[in-house]
Amino acid sequence: MLTGDQDLLTTPGQTTVGDKGYGSKHLDTFMADHSLTLLQPSYRKPRPGEHLLKPIRQLIESVNDTLKGRLDLERHGARTPAGVLARVGQRILALAAAIWHNRANGTSLTRSLIANDH
Incomplete structure (x- = not known):
């Protein structure tokens, strides 16, 4: 690489x-x-x-868990590489918008998507 x-x-x-x-x-x-x-x-x-590896590993695992679990990236439903990129990008952007919205409104749980689940 x-x-x-x-x-x-x-x-x-x-x-x-x-x-x-x-x-x-x-x-x-x-x-x-x-x-x-x-x-x-x-x-x-x-x-x-x-000794620096443990926090890095925890961060990587946290991001992977969020992407796979909360955003269902393993079940994206796309049929082409371009479709995968579009759907993954769409879900990450939606999560980022929800976090921004929660922070802007002073919500204590900034990564919570419950308030935005309509």
Whole structure:
């Protein structure tokens, strides 16, 4: 992925988050050669920055749960890639509008869609 998009390599000091399966000496060498940092869980000995992974993982799982559960993105009903993009974008935009509306009105639960369920 990094070699496929050269723009990803233009900013030295970037941190990339990966899973355990991405660990290899070849990848570590590649990252060091490009002044990049790979943040991933360790197999045996602790790695620098490993303590930062739990909050990142929780955020990713929260977003995935919202997209799959509340927005029914696994049952979008589209038949073409363009239809999938349209329906997914439509649902994300609707959720963003509901959150904005709840915040603008001072609702305590900003992610609640109940008030907007007509």
